[in-house]
Amino acid sequence: MAARSLAPLTALDSPLWGPSFVDDDMRELVSADAFVDACVTTEAALARAQARLGIIPKEAAEGISAAAETLELDRERLAHETAVVGYPILPLVEQMSAACGPAGKHLHWGATTQDIMDTATVLQLRGGLDLIERRLDAVRDALATLARDHRDTVMAGRTHLQHALPVTFGWKAAVWLSALDRHKERLAQVRPRLLVVQFSGASGTLASLGDRGLEVQAELAAELDLGVPDITWHAMRDGVAEAVQLMALIGGSLGKIACDVSVMMTTEVGEVSEPFARHRGASSTMPQKQNPISCELILAAARLMRNHATTMLDAMIHDFERATGPWHLEWSAVPEGFALASGALAQAEFLLSGLQVRPDAMARNLASTRGLIVAEAVMMALAPHTGRTEAHDIVYRCCRAAIAGDTTLLEALAQDDEVTAHLDRARLETLTAPENYLGTAGEMVDRLLSQR
16 A cells, blocks of 8 residues: 655655755655665565574575565555654564564564664665765766866966966866865765664664674674674764765865856856756746756755754764664754755756856956956066065055056056066066966866876
């Protein structure tokens, strides 16, 4: 029987907003149905592990495994009874046990509710990490292409939203990429800490299995291809919390990219734009508009993921050997944190793999301050002759003169005797060409890309 349908409540399960925030693949992996299926998988694996150790009869494990493969749960009943009990495992075990026939009396042997639920969550998160990694790799590939293709595309670097020094767009893309490369490392590092079985019994000592508890724990871990924890972790939630923090970190890095792109898309800047798709980003009243929709969704997701990361810090504070409430916070933070991260990565892949880059606009904006953007280059060339502080004051005076006189920095410099006493016009022309003051931007791009 199908479970009773609940009215969509949040943006993530909304038929309007949900497809924009969450991709279908992750939705399937972290859904409530997938969680219940993982609980069934864990119960059957436990039976097989215990049968191999001679703790329950082999026939019982076979019966439980067979029933698990064909089990058709009454999900409406499961939902109702979960609301009564507070957790789904007792109602699930009752239905599963009935489907197992005589073998059912050996189901859930020596286990407790949280053993099954935590292990099921870990199984979900293993699939979630795999999907996040694939999506992250796709975004990294798109950024690597941008970095490579625009290694030498000169543009204005900006600090405090003002022109600072010249950079290249390839360098900017490589800087974005560097953060995602580090997240790739973090994904690998979190796996051994997170992907461990939870099987510790009622208070965490496995007392129900006498001196066989650790054997069963190890056999269950092997059955599910999970690691074995050093000790009980059901009241120590740092592993799960770390996974959600990582999703928030990925979201923050994507948010930084989305922030930059959305500002670069402003009409006055116009250096990039999101991929064109008919009506995407369109206004209901202004036909000329192409709003940064993917950027907006990524920015919203990043902020929502931050909230879930904060929630998980609260969820770490458990009282004694089983908590009264904090665990429940994970039921929202974990699936939603992973769902938002995957959805944001999907939006970022769309955005960056089809990003429209406009080198002509970058060149126009670079020239808009008429050479002021390379004032530092002149200062550094003048400093060996006058000292750095004096050079700064001289060039500062020339910058003010260029602005006041509505002329180029080159012309203002060429009219200053303290400058021309040390630097001739040819040298000044070289110094005030932005493409000549890129430092090691190109080499930095090459170095990062060579590590892929």
